[in-house]
Amino acid sequence: MAAKKSVAQxxxxxxxxGARPIAEFTKEQDLGALRDMLLIRRFEEKAxxxxxxGAIGGFxxxxxxxxxxxxxxxxxxxxxxxxxxxxxxxxxxLAAGMEANGVMAELTGRRNGYxxxxxxxxxxxxxxxxxxxxxxxxxxxxxxxxxxxxxNRYRGNDNVAVAYFGDGAANQGQVYxxxxxxxxxxxxxxxxxxxxxxxxxxxxxxxSAQQDFSxxxxxxxxxxxxxxxxxxxxxxxxxxxxxxxxxxxxxxxxLEMQTYRYRxxxxxxxxxxxxxxxxxxxRHDQDPIEQVRSRxxxxxxxxxxxxxxxxxxxxxxxASADFAxxxxxxxxxxxxxxxxx
Numbered sequence: 001m002a003a004k005k006s007v008a009q010x011x012x013x014x015x016x017x018g019a020r021p022i023a024e025f026t027k028e029q030d031l032g033a034l035r036d037m038l039l040i041r042r043f044e045e046k047a048x049x050x051x052x053x054g055a056i057g058g059f060x061x062x063x064x065x066x067x068x069x070x071x072x073x074x075x076x077x078x079x080x081x082x083x084x085x086x087x088x089x090x091x092x093x094l095a096a097g098m099e100a101n102g103v104m105a106e107l108t109g110r111r112n113g114y115x116x117x118x119x120x121x122x123x124x125x126x127x128x129x130x131x132x133x134x135x136x137x138x139x140x141x142x143x144x145x146x147x148x149x150x151x152n153r154y155r156g157n158d159n160v161a162v163a164y165f166g167d168g169a170a171n172q173g174q175v176y177x178x179x180x181x182x183x184x185x186x187x188x189x190x191x192x193x194x195x196x197x198x199x200x201x202x203x204x205x206x207x208s209a210q211q212d213f214s215x216x217x218x219x220x221x222x223x224x225x226x227x228x229x230x231x232x233x234x235x236x237x238x239x240x241x242x243x244x245x246x247x248x249x250x251x252x253x254x255l256e257m258q259t260y261r262y263r264x265x266x267x268x269x270x271x272x273x274x275x276x277x278x279x280x281x282x283r284h285d286q287d288p289i290e291q292v293r294s295r296x297x298x299x300x301x302x303x304x305x306x307x308x309x310x311x312x313x314x315x316x317x318x319a320s321a322d323f324a325x326x327x328x329x330x331x332x333x334x335x336x337x338x339x340x341x
Contacts, residue, residue: 020228023237027299033075033232034292035309037067040091041289042310042317043100047090047107050321051267056107059136060121063091065262068288069194070095072235073162073255076243080157084132084145085164087122088194088261092164096131100320110327116338117330139165139172142191146178149189149252160246164192168199170213176220179252183220186251190242191217193254194229196261201273213256222252229257230286260286 025033044062051060063070066088074095077083085092093103098114106113106124114124122136132148135141145163152159169175170193182189193213197204204211214224225241228234235257242253260282264271271279293306 020226020234021237021241022231023233023240025233025236025295027296027301029075030292030296030299031301031309033068033071034289034296034306035313036071036074036095037232037289037292038310038313039100039316040067040071040094042313043094043103043320044090046317046321047104048263048267050104050108050324055325056121057109058120058122059087060107060267061088061265062263062267063088063261065282065288066194066196066229066257066259067091068232068235069192069229069257069259070164072232073190073192073239075232075236076239077160077162080130080159081162081243082130082132082145082148082152082159083162083164084141084148085134086138086141086166086169087134087136088166089122089124089134093124093126093129093131093134096126096129098126098129098131100316101323104320104324105327108324108327109329110324111330112323112327116334118334118338139169139174141165142169142172142175143178145191146182146187146189149182149187150185152188153185158247159188160243161187161189162192163189164194166199167193167195167197167204167208167213168202170195170216171208175216179217179220179222182252183217183222186249188246188249189252190239190246191222191252191254193256194259195256196259198261198265198271198273200265201269201271203273214254217252217254222254224254224256226256226258229259230282230288231291232288 041064044064048062050056070092102114106115106119107121109117111117114126122134124134142163142165145161148161195213214226217224225238227238238255242255245253262279
């Protein structure tokens with residue numbers, strides 16, 4: 001019987017010697033990763049429900065399927081490191097430690113949201129958690145993330161900035177301007193390319209001349225690795241390597257996370273550019289949460305204990321929805337606050 005191919009294998013071979021290191025997780029690390037990924041998934045499922053009910057307006061891009069990427073990277077960071085991303089951002093917020101109540105309140109445009117109900121899905125921030133957005137302009141966060149790294153170098157600290165963007169945004173011109181500057185000045189920034197195969201709806205094979213995104217920095221002498229973004233252990237191992245490289249003053253690093261989104265590009269996308277069978281195969285063979293769950297069961301963690309974690313997460317998410325739906329909308333005077341004149 002032929003072995004099952006992973007998302008990473010479908011998308012390309014590893015760079016270098018072909019080896020893809022896997023971090024060895026303790027049972028406690030697996031439990032932590034499971035809880036963090038479950039929180040993101042249940043939150044996004046609830047956000048999808050609220051969008052369908054009309055409680056969330058505008059665009060809404062869900063992170064379901066890609067949870068291992070941000071959770072694994074966060075496990076490699078320390079207090080003071082920064083992250084910035086694009087519009088598929090709710091998972092990054094939760095992984096950074098932002099409260100589910102505040103994120104859901106912002107999604108529904110309420111007073112106690114992280115941007116006081118004025119930013120919505122794509123534009124919320126937390127200086128306390130070193131989360132710098134949430135950006136709706138494709139690729140804009142890459143140059144801003146490079147600026148965060150410049151600030152770290154200027155201040156002489158050892159903090160690392162992580163800039164997340166997708167395979168579609170990887171073709172933006174400002175990305176390469178940022179690469180050039182980052183390598184020229186040896187800035188401590190990790191560029192995480194979340195390659196979920198389809199950008200806004202066009203497959204990588206139809207949109208990118210160089211489909212190995214880990215090589216996108218080659219002409220700037222920026223090293224890069226392809227990573228199985230569906231395995232949180234592989235993500236953690238790759239992030240550890242990249243973080244060490246940056247902290248030692250070697251400049252930027254590129255990580256191509258080969259992942260997959262189960263839902264459409266946004267809530268309004270029927271995703272007719274791929275088959276239902278393709279999505280179900282990835283869910284069955286490579287789901288990041290089920291991989292961890294299987295390891296924990298093999299380590300003699302009981303099904304009851306795993307269900308208790310899921311129940312705890314669901315309680316947090318349901319409470320966030322209740323909080324958001326009962327939180328008042330911003331006062332009209334908020335139209336004139338937090339703006340430049």
